[in-house]
Amino acid sequence: MSLSFEKSAALIAENSRYVAGGVNSNFRIGMAGGPLVFTHGEGPYLFDADGNRLIDYYCGMGAMVLGHSPHGVISAVQDQVAKGILYAGQSPIEFEAARILCERIPSAQRIRFGSSGSEVAQAAFRLARAATGRRIILKFEGHYHGWFDNILWSTAPALNAAGPEDAPVLVPGSLGQDPIDAAGLDVIGWNDLARLEARLAKGDVAGVIMEPAMCNQGAIAPAPGFLEGAKEACRRHGAILIFDEVITGFRLGRSGAQARFGVTPDLSLFAKAIANGFPVSALVGRADLLDMFVSKGVLHGGTFNAQPVTMAAMVATQNALTPELYEATSKRGVRLRDGIAAILKDAGLKAQVTGFEMMFHVGFGLEKPARNYRGLAAGDKALYVRFAHALLKRGVRVLERGAWFVSSAHGDDVIDATLEAVRGAAGEIA
Ligand SMILES: Cc1ncc(COP(=O)(O)O)c(C=O)c1O
Structure with missing residues (x-):
């Protein structure tokens, strides 16, 4: 099978006179085969303008x-739309959504909703700075916390610009970023407790932000003791620990990576899978911190925060995320993950397949599983792009950065069809 994507290409070209580059996020440009145009989605499938049915492992970027x-989500949304779209006031559905999160997420004593992960990261930085009276937000190389000027640094830096591994320098992610923002930020390598300790000891860090499992790049588990150590070090040095669970939340388990790894941060961010594609994000955490929005003059706003239609989607999504669903989906995800690893090995392709049941990563050219960004950056990205394109031509859509997102709609037949395509694609590029 070799699918063609000509109609997508023509639509992108034609509409580039209205939409810059024909896409509304830079992360949708530059795929091998070109950005695609979709007409509808159903279960594990997306249908494109050329009439192709693709098994989708982007899953809306997770x-x-x-x-x-x-x-269930669709009918909850339809019911809510009939009752009203935006009240600019409170609604019972947002309180129900908040209660569910507080009951489910270990760190969630209080909540504020937003519309995107990028946005609630900003709210977390503001709280950390207000609570500590300090300026520096400490981030880790390769971790991504949104596209805003003050944090889009060292997310996927070119190694020739990033400095030595034990003393990385901040590398901007875009032209046009205000360099003054780097003054409020610092970066170190992840999964290295000694370096974190040493940096915190300077006493100027307001907040430490990390993905508790590094998933925007790779799918890397925290080293044993790293999260616990980070929590203890933050406590000792008076810094606020922020977990960015935008990807890990509701994928590494229904109570987030924090429950899975047993470490409760001061603040956490959730988005993406929280409402199955509806624009909901949440900043959750310690009551005394979140209550600073109320009593200590810290501002948090947003016209669309807790928009009732998205809240209805969130409640319905959370109600669907039962332990049984995780068990069944995880089983299929593991079968897929391990099946891919076996096929690549048989094809003689050097690869590391790492990560979790419902989100994992395939990295080519790696000798061993990566421990952090530097380990991951040693891989053969160009070869993986060829693999992703070979899969696309066979009707399987995967992210070119190596991430695979599995949904509860990916049944055993879909996993079998995917493994068949992986076999063909591996043979093509081997
Ligand atoms: C770990 C992580 N944090 C934050 C964000 C930003 O979220 P959003 O794209 O909703 O602004 C993303 C988006 O991919 C992410 O993967």
């Missing part, structure tokens, strides 16, 4: 944990 057409 958001579509229930697949593309979960009936």
Whole structure:
């Protein structure tokens, strides 16, 4: 099978006179085969303008944990639309959504909702700085916390610009970023407790932000003791620990990576799978910190925060995310993950398949599983792009950065069809 994507290409070209580059996020440009145009989604499938049916492992960049057409979410949204779209006031559905998160997420004593992960990261930085009276936000190389000027640094830096591994320098992610923002930020390598300790000891860090498992790049588990050590070091040095669970939340388990690894941060961010594709994000955490929005003059705003239609989607999504669903989806995810590893090995391709049941990473050219960004950056990205393109031509859509997101709608037949495509694609590039 070799699918063609000509109609998508023509639509992108034609509409580039209205939409810059034909896409509305830079992360959608530059795929091998070109950006695609989709007409509809159903379960594990996306249907494109050329009439192709693609098995989708983008899953909305991780958001579509229930697949593309979960009936419970759709009908909850339809019911809410009939009752009103935006009240600029409170609604019972947002309180129900908040209660569910508080009951489910270990760190969630209080909540504020937003519309995107990038946005609630900003709210977390503001709280950390207000609470500590310090300026520096400490981040880790290769971790991504949104596209805003003050944090889009060293997310995927070129190694020739990033400095030595034990003393990385901040590398901007975009032209046009204000260099003054680097003054409020510092970066170190992840999964290295000694370096974190040493940096915190300077006493100027307001907040430490990390993905508790590094998933925007790779799918790397924290080293044993790293999260616990980070929590203890932050406590000792008076810094606020922030977990960015935008990807890990509701994928590494229904109570987030924090429950899975047993470490409760001061603040956490959730988005993506929280509402299966509807624009909901949440900043959750310690009551005394979140209550600074109320009593200590820290501002948090947003016209669309807790928009009732998205809240209805969130409640329906959370209600669908039962332990049974995780068990069944995880089983299929592991079968897929391990099946891919076996096929690549048989094909003689050097690869590391790492990560979790419902989100994992395939990295080519790696001798051993990566421990952090530097380990990952040693891989053969160009070869993986060829693999992703070979899969696309066979009807399987995967991210070119190596991430695979599995939804509850990816049934055993879909996993079998995917493994068949992986076999063909591996043979093509080997
Ligand atoms: C770990 C992580 N944090 C934050 C964000 C930003 O979220 P959003 O794209 O909703 O602004 C992303 C997005 O990919 C992410 O992967």
